[in-house]
Amino acid sequence: MEQRVMMNRSELPALITMGVFKPAQPWIHVDRILNMDTLLYVVDGEVTVCEEEIDYTLSSGQAFFLKNQCRHWGKSPVAPGSTWYWVSFAPFQPRAEQEPLFLPKQLTLSSPESFMDILNAMLRLYRSAAPFSMERMNGLLYQALYELLQQDLQQREKHRGSALSSRIIACLKQQLEQPFDSKRIADRLSMNYTYLGRVFKADTGSTINEYYRKLKIQRAIELMHAEALNLSQISEQLQFPNPYYFSRVFKQVTGLSPRDYQQQLYR
Secondary structure, eight states, X not given: OOOOOEEOTTXXXXXXXXXXXXXXXXXXXXXXXXXXEEEEEEEEXXXXXXXXXXXXXXXXXXXXXXXXXXXXXXXXXXXXXXXXXXXXXXXXXXXXXXXXXXXOSEEEOSXXXXXXXXXXXHHXXXXXXXXXXXXXHHHHHHHXXXXXXXXXXXXXXXXXXXXXXXXXXXXXXXXXTSOOOHHHHHHHHTSOHHHHHHHHHHHHSSOHHHHHHHHHHHHHHHXXXXXXXXXXXXXXXXTOSOHHHHHHHHXXXXXSOHHHHHHHHTO
């Protein structure tokens, strides 16, 4: 099981050390156990690391957390020129009065430029003797950790939305020869239809009903190619209210009337 690094909502992290590493020759990560949590961010190249018998491959634009008191080591050499930041900080201690937040083990950043800006600002402070530099670094590290939490949440929501949209589409395909019924979809998925519609629109850019009509027209085109049916029979089979409505929806989706489309087929 992967070892996740935790943080507290209302507590600044305590930075211990940080830097940038760019090996000039092939390099293998040392075998060690640390008493601090460490954030790695790969800028260029690829880094492989094993933590508690789990292998990880980190690519450019990815962040990764090594957990304190967990053994980690390298299994294969890192190519010269690979570049990554490391930021080590004291482990957060659990608090009875609040639920901890768990940072993503490994994450591909959606906005690496802003994340790099934070790391570079921290590094400048780390290398300076500016007043309150440690406090400012801890504040920036807090910002970096929350940015990773936010991006992880957004990616998880997007993944859940895509998975739910796939389930909705599967339901629609099963009722192409029936009138559209939002209640049937909601009952099938045991979810509120308004919520389903909101997630589907955000994921596909289309309402469920619009997508359903497109699927119906795709099925109508398949019937035109494969079956010796006239337009009235296709309209009836697909449960359109009447052939005129079928023609109107067909033209909205394809830009052609059903008859014009058929004429193109037989040229």
